[in-house]
Amino acid sequence: MVDTLTGIPAPVSAKLAKNEAIKTASNFLREPLATELRQDTSHFSEPAVQILKFHGTYQQDNRDARQERRQAGLERDYSMMLRTRVPGGHVPAPLYLTLDQLSETYGNGTLRTTTRQTFQIHGILKQNLKTVIGSIIQQMGSTLATCGDVNRNIMAPAAPYQQRPDYRYAQEYAHKLADVLAPHTRAYYELWVDDQPIEIPEDPEVSQAKQFVGQGVQVVGSPEPLYGNQYLPRKFKAAITVAGDNSVDIYSQDIGLVVLTTPTGKLKGFNILVGGGLGRTHGKEETFPLLAQPLGFATPAEIYEVVQAIVAVQRDHGNRQDRRQARMKYLVHQWGIRKFRRAVEQYYGSKLKRFRVMPEFVAKPELGWREQGDGQLFLGLSIENGRIQDTPNCQLKTALREIAQHFALPLRLTPTQDILLTDINPAHREKINQILVDRGVLPVERIPPLVQVSMACPALPTCGLAITESERALPDVLRRLHGLLGELDLAHEPLVVRMTGCPNGCARPYLAELGLVGVTPEHYQIWLGGSPRGERLASVFLEKLHVDQITTMLRPILFCFQQERYAQESLGDYCHRVGLERLRPLITLE
Ligand code: SRM
Ligand code: SF4
Helix, strand or coil: CECCCCCCECCCCCCCCHHHHHHHHCCCCCCCHHHHHHCCCCCCCHHHHHHHHHCCEEEEECCCCHHHHHHCCCCCCEEEEEECCCHHHEECHHHHHHHHHHHHHCCCCCEEECCCCCEEEEEECHHHHHHHHHHHHHCCCCCCCCCCCCECCCECCCCCCCCCHHHHHHHHHHHHHHHHCCCCCCHHHHHHHCCCCCCCCCCHHHHCCCCCCCCCCCCCCCCCCCCHHHCCCCCECEEEEECCECCCCHHHCCEEEEEEECCCCCEEEEEEEECCECCCCCCCCCCCCECCEEEEEECCCCHHHHHHHHHHHHHHHCCCCCHHHCCHHHHHHHHCHHHHHHHHHHHHCCCCECCCCCCCCECCCCCEEEECCCCCEEEEECCHHHEECECCCCEHHHHHHHHHHHHCCCEEECCCCCEEEEEECHHHHHHHHHHHHHCCCCCHHHCCHHHHHCEECCCCCCCCCCCCCCCCCHHHHHHHHHHHHHHCCCCCCCCCEEEECCCCCCCCHHHCCEEEEEEECCEEEEEECCCCCCCCCCEEEEEEEEHHHHHHHHHHHHHHHHHHCCCCCCHHHHHHHHCHHHHHHHCCCC
8 A cells, every 4th residue: 555645555464562562551651650650569551651651760670689589589670761851951049959859858869960850869668659740749849751752852062151142042943842842641640740730831833733633643632732642653853953052963963953044143944954863783783873964954834844744744653563663764765755745745745945055063072161141151061970079079960959058050961971050150160160179070171071071871670771881881981981081191182981881872972983882791892983973974984892992992092182183173074084994904812
């Protein structure tokens, strides 16, 4: 059979993935979660776990304790990880203080900033989940749709440049699009605050969005006018940035929007990219990272409908049989961008405007003290692997709490797990510096550049999918690498290293200059040749290397880089220019 909309053969009907039945039976994200929430148990069943994700929570267990507990005949040490919904990474001080306190009282005592500008709290017991999510909602925060088969947290550059209208538009539209793409079900409020009315001001621009009638998905008259009762085939990610600033890794998104303005700062519209995504599975060649491709341009009046049309195409044509092939990147890849554009135009009801020429992206670290442009300052703090905690040498968590309590500064989370403290009165600069010094928090100038720009995913012990360490392994790798860079007079290089404990790619390693992707315990696949500007994928250099051999492997490459690089050339650009085939013979590993 041929799809009437696109002229493309419809997928041969095959068995749906088991999550599809769970979503359909859930009564718009209620059951069996609501029933199990009332039960006195330590954990949820598998169907409830899948629905729980849409509410922003993952069920996990302490993997460090798994073996010992199994041997002792005990069940797993279950707890919940919770993720906040903060479009553009914007977190008001009262919400931060609530999260800080909840992580102390009900979590594992740490907070974690993520690669999509959200906060995670790990270690919450099932019995405390309602109190924790309820408290966040009461502070006008949310965890809705930060996981599950829906649009996730929308990213935007965090920098609060007040004289740059394009930055303000990116933040503003991140919030508006987050509303447009949010699930409409009341289940979230029914479950977590007993359906108490929550005052959410309605944005008329957003609430007038058109409904896209689907093929096979019932949306007319549905409580979910965009998603229907099956929601999307898979997770969905969107980001919005400004021309030249790729801090959000725009090419890794299902939908990437780039704000374009007139010379006087008026909003012209948005360049639209589609079909990016990074997740893959070792040994499954049919899974791979892909960069987003240009789709077209939309004016501010058109953008909500165009974005919803794109989502509706994925809703109706994305693969619902095989979750490994269900991301929109595979649909765009299989159809090709022209057929995908045709489908979007048919849903939207009109031709899309052409993608506009725009300036190239540059790397934009925003750490240290900076001017906002309105007389106020902001301070970018480098948070190693996003973990906010107190250790004997550095009480970062206490320092942030004290700053939030004394100065009530709004926070912005960056896409690289860092934090910007914003709207700082210059008169408070010294006091804030003093709090940080007293608590042992290093100023950015004393943190090696590669540590500032690198990141690792959480992996063990919380992530159920981790094959090996990441957050706990990267600091030592970077320490050794920093020593090696120093020997070669390269210590000032902001080399982008990203490590993950499995190939899912949560720290976006396939866009790094050096990507370390867990393949077996203590072993990593090595990716080289990505760009510090995030517009190119790295390639596999070695299939498997022990963590202790990473610096040995890099030594001859860095030596050649130091000898042969062009002025200002980064390691990633150098590797890409000379080619990995030329670099492989340099490696001598025992
Ligand atoms: Fe991720 C699953 C952590 C950003 C691709 N990711 C997971 C889970 C929830 C494991 C699970 O499903 O049980 C991890 C929880 C670990 C833990 O203990 O906290 C997890 N992902 C993270 C975070 C916290 C990593 C971090 O260092 O910050 C990031 C949270 C983002 C957020 O706030 O929403 C995170 N994950 C990403 C990204 C990067 C991004 O979105 O920009 C990617 C690659 C981009 C992409 O999606 O294509 C990513 N995560 C995945 C995948 C593979 C998806 C795929 O298409 O194959 C999985 C596994 C899955 O979905 O089946 C996954
Ligand atoms: Fe877990 Fe893998 Fe994501 Fe790391 S990359 S957090 S190990 S799913």
